Amino acid sequence: MPAFTPAQLAALVDADHGLLSPRIFQDQAIYQQELERVFTRCWLFLAHESQLKQPGDFFATYMAEDPVLVVRQKDGSIKAFLNQCRHRGMRLCRADSGNAKAFTCSYHGWSYDMGGNLAEVPFEKEAYGQVDKARWSPRRVPRVEVYKGLVFGCWDADVPSVTEYLGDMAWYVDMFLDRLPGGTEAVGGVHKWVIRCNWKFAAEQFCSDMYHAPFSHSSPVLASLPPDIDLSQAGWPMQGKQFSSPLGHGTGFFMDTPEFMFPLLGETAAGYYLQSSAAAAERLGDMRAQRINGAHMTVFPTLSFLPGINTLRVWHPRGPNEIEVWAWTLVDKAAPAEVKEAYRKAVLRTFSPGGILEQDDGENWTEIQKVLRGHMARQQPFNAQMGLGMDRSDDPDLPGRIGYVYGELAARGMYRRWAQVMGAQSWAELAPRGLGEVASNG
Ligand code: FES
Ligand SMILES: [Fe+2]
Incomplete structure (x- = not known):
């Protein structure tokens, strides 16, 4: 029996007033309910298709804490199953990836x-x-779907299709996944590291938080600026918007500031990004290909991207106080080889275990997590009220519910959805509130 009822969850997450209980970030019972309700019911990212080119190609990953094997089949389909031997529970495949005709338990x-x-x-x-x-075959992941190169799995056979699950978020995700014919491919392997923080700090920041960037990231951004720049003229972009999905997804971005990418990416990658934007506009239109820059985004619950910078990552939870970050670099398949290499290095430099911007983010999350060890610290609600009541659903250029780039609209949306998923016993209970109806009060 889950510990937290919908009424109790509503007391922890008051999205309408932008109030969050710190308990949701460190309580073991809440975490167990997340494993049961959030991570078995939602679509989770498993792999990029380019990692599974040939029959027998496999990738060992996780769905939350559950190890799963994702395998390309002889008929071209992709299957996923629990990476657990049915005899006595040993990890069935101990390699990270490879090609296999069969998997033999080492026990x-x-x-x-x-x-x-x-x-x-x-x-x-x-x-x-x-x-x-x-009877004694591994537990199969019943639903596996590919969306524009991304392989998703879900333990709940009743989950709507990935396209339905994304809703309006697909329009935003496509500016990363569908810029040019051929889509994307993963380059440079998968980086994996541990951050001692709750998974929601990371997911929420990529979903909603541009507000931290001018403060938390000021030193690496200043260090990246050309030496001859007049600092009195330098400043963070002020123009931009944020999107919040009733399904818990979100994104925020600057607008009409294409030069913003150069210091972070370097000439080769940023130059390519700008030059290819006219071709991308043929597929995506001017808004997504050229006018939106520097976006952050999260597909609920744990898949996040930075389009343009081109990192994709999953925040695998490891208890309420820790995550394993698994990060990919995606590039347009059609990009020249030197651009792909430039992107690989740019992501290493910025958003990787040693990345100069990554360090800033992880530092914030681990410090909050440490503060929450305190009894008194756990009694003080967090303020997620920025932009409350200032959003609209009739933006002429952007689908869905839209607020200002520096805001917490999408954070409130993420936690509202989190509480819904935590409180529901099935998709039948969830879907009427989750697919179509737009939440009110920002
Ligand atoms: S645990 Fe015995 S064969 Fe796998
Ligand atoms: Fe950041």
């Missing part, structure tokens, strides 16, 4: 085919007589 040798079916049991006839192989 007692039970062997599974690439579709996740139990195929061989050592000494089966002598030791068991017979094993019911269908």
Whole structure:
């Protein structure tokens, strides 16, 4: 029986008034309910399709704390299943990625085919007589879908399609995934590191928080500026907007400041991004290809991007107080090789374990998490009231509910959705509130 009822969750998250209880970031019982309700019901990012080119190509990842194997099949489809041997629960495949015809458990040798079916049991006839192989195959992820190169999985067979799940957010996500024919590919491997903070600090910041950038990131941005710049003329962009989805997703971005990308990305990557924007406009239109810059975004719950900078990451939760960040660099498949390499290095420099901007973000999240060890500190509600009541749903250029770039509209949307998902027992309960209806009061 889940510990927190909808009424109790409403007391913890008062999105209408922008008030958040710190308990949601460190309470073990809330975390267990998140594992059960949020992470088994929502679509979770598994892999980029470019990691699974050939039949037998596999990638070992996680759905929250559950290890899963994602495997390209002979018929071209992608299957995912729990990376857990059905004999005594050993991790079935201990490699991070590769190509395999079968997966053999290193403990007692039970062997599974690439579709996740139990195929061989050592000494089966002598030791068991017979094993019911269908009964003892790994738990299958029942829903796997690919959206523009991104492979998603969901434990709940009733989940709406990824496209429905994204809703209006698809329009924003596409400016990253669908700029040019061929879509994107992953370059440079997957970076993995640990940050001692709750997953929602990271997800919320990428969903909603541009407000921190001029303060938290001022030193690396100043250090990236050309030496001859007149600092009295330098300043952070003030023009931009934020989108909040009733499904918990969100994004914020600057507008009409294309030069903003240069110091962070360097000439090769930023130059490519600007030059290719005219071609991108043929697919995306002028707004998404050229006028929106420097966007941050989160697909609820744990998939975040920085389009333009081109990092994609998942915040795998590891208890209420820790995350494993898994980060990819995506590039337009059609980009020249030197641009792909420039992007790989630019992301290393900015948003990677050693990235100069990444350090700023992680430092904030870990400090908040440490502060929340205090009993008194946990009694003080957080203020997420910026822009309350100042949003609109009739922007002439942008779909959905729109606020100012420096605001917490999308944070409130994320927590409102979080409380809905935590309080619902099924998609049947959730969908009428979740797909179509626009939440009120920002
Ligand atoms: S635990 Fe895998 S074969 Fe025994
Ligand atoms: Fe940041």
